[in-house]
Amino acid sequence: MDTRPIGIFDSGIGGLTVVKEVMKILPGEDIYYFGDTARVPYGNKSPETITKFSFQNTRFLIDKDVKAIVIACNTASAFSIDSVKDNFSIPVLGVIEPGAYAAARETKSGKIGIIGTEGTIASRAYEKAIKKLLPNAEILGCPCPLFVPLVEEGWAGSKVSYLVAEEYLEPLKRAGVDTLVMGCTHYPLLKKVVRDVMGPDVALINPAEETAIDLMKVLAQHNLQSELKDRSHYKYYVSDNPDKFSKVGGNFLNKEVFNIDKIDIERY
Numbered sequence: 001m002d003t004r005p006i007g008i009f010d011s012g013i014g015g016l017t018v019v020k021e022v023m024k025i026l027p028g029e030d031i032y033y034f035g036d037t038a039r040v041p042y043g044n045k046s047p048e049t050i051t052k053f054s055f056q057n058t059r060f061l062i063d064k065d066v067k068a069i070v071i072a073c074n075t076a077s078a079f080s081i082d083s084v085k086d087n088f089s090i091p092v093l094g095v096i097e098p099g100a101y102a103a104a105r106e107t108k109s110g111k112i113g114i115i116g117t118e119g120t121i122a123s124r125a126y127e128k129a130i131k132k133l134l135p136n137a138e139i140l141g142c143p144c145p146l147f148v149p150l151v152e153e154g155w156a157g158s159k160v161s162y163l164v165a166e167e168y169l170e171p172l173k174r175a176g177v178d179t180l181v182m183g184c185t186h187y188p189l190l191k192k193v194v195r196d197v198m199g200p201d202v203a204l205i206n207p208a209e210e211t212a213i214d215l216m217k218v219l220a221q222h223n224l225q226s227e228l229k230d231r232s233h234y235k236y237y238v239s240d241n242p243d244k245f246s247k248v249g250g251n252f253l254n255k256e257v258f259n260i261d262k263i264d265i266e267r268y
């Protein structure tokens, strides 16, 4: 039994899609979330820069006495999960392995599409993780950089998002993938658009859901679960502009986001 909070970080607001799943599946746990809103986006930065950011974000959360870390950002998971795991002694989880596991479980034809930031797709992290489970899988990666700003503008269901999605997803449709990994924190908000464009027969994977399940297992393994309580405590930290985080964050969590502090991440 351990009542310390779970630490979750992301490049900004998108990781709230992971927070949402963790809140659902682990309602008795407190969560401290850090959104690196001053340095977002991570999706087009180098592996070295992302790894440095991940170390700082992890140090900050450990300083707040969290019992485990979830790297909610796909790009940061792709580039830095191994070095974060190697350098910190508390349990660390990313979103790539859980997403890969769900894709390998769902596919029937072995043809799997991955969408994500430029960094995530270039890293081939999903491909490597899926091939460990399904060596003959055919993986097609496709960066969709415009999806992130569309979601942040609140345009997820708009005509523009359909136009952009049709353009980006066309090669995946043509290749006949039967499973598509939504490998970026923001994409679950575009699920309806992606579903409409890809058609009803393609399985859509939201790595956030599988990550929350993994987290539950890891906490149990290490005897770190908290007891159930009436009300969990959620605290948010950002590196810039708490007002914008609060305003846009509501769309991600489907509830009000408050209790937000701005911190200086460069100190860590």
Ligand code: DGL
Residues within 6 Å of the ligand: 010, 011, 012, 014, 015, 040, 041, 042, 043, 044, 072, 073, 074, 075, 076, 116, 117, 120, 148, 183, 184, 185, 186
């Ligand atoms: N959180 C990032 C990811 O999941 C998307 C936003 C960004 O580029 O920072 O890859």
